[in-house]
Amino acid sequence: MKFTLSWLKTHLATDADLATILKKLNAIGLEVDGVDNPADKLAAFKIARVLTADPHPQADKLQVLTVDQGDGTPLQVVCGAPNARAGLVGVFGTEGAVVPSNGMVLKKTAIRGVDSNGMMCSSRELELGDDHDGIIELPGDAPVGQAYADWAGLNDPVIDVSITPNRQDCMGVRGIARDLAAAGLGTLNALIVPPIAGVGPGPDVRTDDAEGCPAFYARTVRGVKNGQSPDWMAKQLKAIGQKPISTLVDITNYIMIDLGRPLHVYDMASLKGGLVARKGKAGEQVLALNGKTYTVDETMTVIADDEAVHDIGGIMGGEHSGAQDSTTDVLIECAYFTPERIAMTGQKLTLTSDARGRFERGVDPAFLDDGLSIATFLVTHLCGGTPSEPTRAGSPPLTPKVIDYDPDQCVALAGVDVPADEQKRILTNLGFTVTGEAASFDYQDGMPISLPGHWAVTVPSWRRDVDGWPDLVEEVVRIVGLDHVPSTPLPRVPGVARPTATPEQLVERRVRRTAAARGLSEAINWSFLSEKEAASVGGGDWVLANPISEDLKVMRPSLLPGLLSATRRNMDRGASSVRLFELGRRYFKQGERATVGFVLAGDQSPRGWQTGKAQAFSAYDAKGEVVALLAAAGAPVANLQNFGDASGAYHPGQSGTLRLGPKVVLAEYGVLHPALAKQFGLNGTVVAGEIFLDAIPGKRKSGFMRAPYAPPALQAVKRDFAFVVPEQQEADALVRAVKGADKKAIVDARLFDVFTGPGVEEGHKSLAIEVTLQPGDKSFTQDDLDAISAAIVKAAQKLGGVLRG
Structure with missing residues (x-):
């Protein structure tokens, strides 16, 4: 969510500087992703006047200008712009300035043998527009020598805030201003909703999909004249990366960003009959404003007339019914779409838009009338025309949520002791209605008793994320500042902690x-x-x-x-x-x-x-x-x-x-x-x-413990055996066979040599195995060793092994 500092201050009366505002935004949970001031990259560019303009001696399309940049010392500049002339006032880049469009560092240089000390700039070079046919022309009374960014009002930082999915109210500049005001950083200005005197009945609109579009409000304005947006609106939109298109379109974008209320404007000349919000039909298609064609189905809400679909409801309008330069009669749509339907439709179509980002979070269902009135006022004020009465089809979900809240729950849940009066001020400034003591009861000895000190808190219509008293605690703590939450260790339970790892x-x-x-x-x-x-x-x-x-x-x-x-x-x-x-x-x-x-x-x-x-x-x-x-x-x-x-x-x-x-x-x-x-x-x-x-097999779950380790009292005996086996015989199998010849006496067997060559029959190999014998309560006798050796030789013979002589 991007907005300029000046835009924020149209809703927030504050003397706080930028650094203070940024710090407070982070403190109340509105994380600042970045700040960009366009004036920073234009600091080295000044207003200058062209004193003389003479032909370049070595080039037909170049001129040699004498430029006054306000310091009393005219500079010579070579310029190829066709509109360069004596008396022109423009924007001059001095030596050392960096051109924003390409990163070029200006320096004194010779162009076709003539020294040039800087550059007169075009709009594209300063990233102020697409015009590159000539250099910028300013009014003749523009103050020579002043920084261009200051004179043009470009010294207006753009703030980019990351809005979490639950904060739908902050998808508009006014919602962010409301939070800052509640945090004590100023006063929220009153929102002016102009009264609209409608002439004649409202347009023919209805909703046949109460699940996807519960409410569809609309108004027509006839006799409008579309054109370029006024400078103040175009400037604000361009500052945050929105490209101005036309006054009618820019009005809807401006209200969406300013108040978090998406709208849409239809060219009535393109409509055939009334408009209806309904479920899509299998195979229906719409050419959207992004130039792509989308196929809708029965799970999606669309806006259609008698002949075709004109809008993917709440996400993107159609290209052929949008406002054009030649539009004279418009229909302004202000509808409420359910967040779940918008989210599923957007995912199915893999289609994103600014409107979707707001509707799927949940816009204010109580702001339809006011939003429509503000949009109608701007259309008539900037484009002229005569508005009709509004048509209100359906009804938005307006059942208020009332929460029983005890101020003591704040310290109990969050560990932050905020006085009750301060909690009430915070909640009230955030738009919650706090009244007296709620009818709250508990039971003692089977009889109901009242609990004094509770409040009945009514949740504002724009805060669908608040459901219970823990959410109210979160709001209070967030505005007080998350840095005030103490780091309290969990209580240590007496005794030895039980293991938690599986x-x-x-x-x-x-x-x-x-x-x-x-x-x-x-x-x-x-x-x-x-x-x-x-x-x-x-x-x-x-x-x-x-x-x-x-x-x-x-x-x-x-x-x-x-x-x-x-x-x-x-x-x-x-x-x-x-x-x-x-x-x-x-x-x-x-x-x-x-x-x-x-x-x-x-x-x-x-x-x-x-x-x-x-x-x-x-x-x-x-x-x-x-x-x-x-x-x-x-x-x-x-x-x-x-x-x-x-x-x-x-x-x-x-x-x-x-x-x-x-x-x-x-x-x-x-x-x-x-x-x-x-x-x-x-x-x-x-x-x-x-x-x-x-x-890997797990340990056996038995009630018996393994016997304690007891080192053997007698020394182990080692014997080496060499067996001639077929070449394809695996050594591992022979070692296992040897080890298993006497499981009680043989504790280990390992291969230590492989030999082929003289003395070993061709197609065979000699495998030498070291066998470790461990006596028990008495030492081995020679008869014992001979018996074990015989068992080992017999086990090897089963695999084709012959004791090597």
Whole structure:
């Protein structure tokens, strides 16, 4: 919501300066997004008079001017404007000035061999209009030497305020002025509603859609003469970025911004019969004022005559029935549209407008008559014509809301002790009606008793967001100032606080900390992907019907695409090593799945000591990260089984999965498939992995506690075994078989060597396994060790393993 300081002061009588007003706006909850003073960029431009104008000796279309800028020293200026002449008064840019339209810094220069000391400016160069055919011509009595912005009244700051959806009353300058007045920054000027003496009956209008348009008020004005808006109106509209079009159109825009009341003006010559607010019909179309054609349906409210639709009700008018330069008879529409209908229509048509922004918040339903009268007065005052009587079709929702309010509720809810008289002043200045003591009762011993000190507060018609007494407290505290709300800690409950984090949240915390401790940086990506990215990892189950972008259409089935995109962005910016992880959700038909994903790309850091060069990541690096994060998540990593069939996102033969049995997949990892890496613009070896937190078995909920840890009294025994197995035999399966040969005595088994070559039959390999044996209450005898060794050899033989001699 933009407005100028001078516009604000037409409603607010105040001596406060700009800084004070801005501070107060922020204090009462109307956040200032920005302030722009057009005079700032025009400070170096002065009013100057052309003393002489002679032809340029080296160019037919240039003139050499002598310019008086008011300091008594005429300057020579080369100018190509056709209207440059002696005696002309215009706007002169001195040396060092910056031209607003193109950012050019003016300096002394030679043009075709003739020195030029500045520039006489056109309207376009100063961003004051589109005229570029010649330099600006000012009245002959304009004061030479004065700053042009001050003389032209351009020293008027434009304030941009962010209005939250609940503050529909502040979508007009008057509503903002009302808030400032209530905050003690001045007095709200009375709103003058001129009486209109209508001649003849009102226009033929009605509403057949009470749900979408409960009230349709209108008046005709015949014999108008349209044209350019007066300077004061055009100046205010241009200052806030509104392009003046014509007097009739500008009147509606001015009232909408000034009072928050959208209106529309129809050229009666384009209408066929009366106007009706009704529901649209399937297939009906309207060419809107933005030049686009929209198809309406039965869920939308339209304004139509006997032949065609002329208006998407409350959002945008039609192009062929709007006011034109040749318009002589107009119909002024002032209607009330329900916010819900406007919001749904705007979303369906993806159509936004200033009117929609106000109607979907909710305009004042009691301001139809006054709004119509003010618009009629401006039309007749600026364009002439004879107004008719008004036609009032339907009735707006005007049932008042009355709230029982106790002033003590302010300190009880907000912690701010505001005297009752001050609360009453604030509410009254905001437009609320506060009367006496309300009929409020409580019960004691089964009998009703009155509660003194309560007020009956009537909510003004323009505040549909206020529903109960907490809203009144909010209004009081907001005007007093949110900075007065004390920072009061919550009371501490005696004893030990109960944990609030769920087991799942605790697991995620441990995993996040472990990943960060291992040198990975956390990424937070969108949960949405493009269809192409989703297809690259198997496709997604959830596709949005109305995405904010085609690139954010599918709920992600994997965390890899987001991480790979982030990796590419980092490497495009010169990162030589990227280590990213993300903890988020994947989405499937069965629901959401908590997942940890990571990507390692580029070179490992620091450089390897063997070669002095950085090494690329490998699948084993990915496996190391997976195992560490699974351990942090509480997975039984000692029982994991390694399978080689990872998803299609990974390189075959250089990837795998970690499982608890054949069906329970806890993670997959490996080198990224080259095609996928190419799709995301990544070069070199990229490794990645995903850990499926939802698949990790939870702790058993039993009433028994784990026995306390007791270190073994006897020293462990280690034995090495080398087995010759077929080359295709997986080492992991052999290690698991060896470990399971005697579950009581064998506490660990690990592969420490793989050998092929002399002494090993072709097509086979030698796998060396270190086995750790832990005695219990007595040491192993030789017979015990022999029995365990025999069991180990027998277990290996089941997989084709032969003890190597």
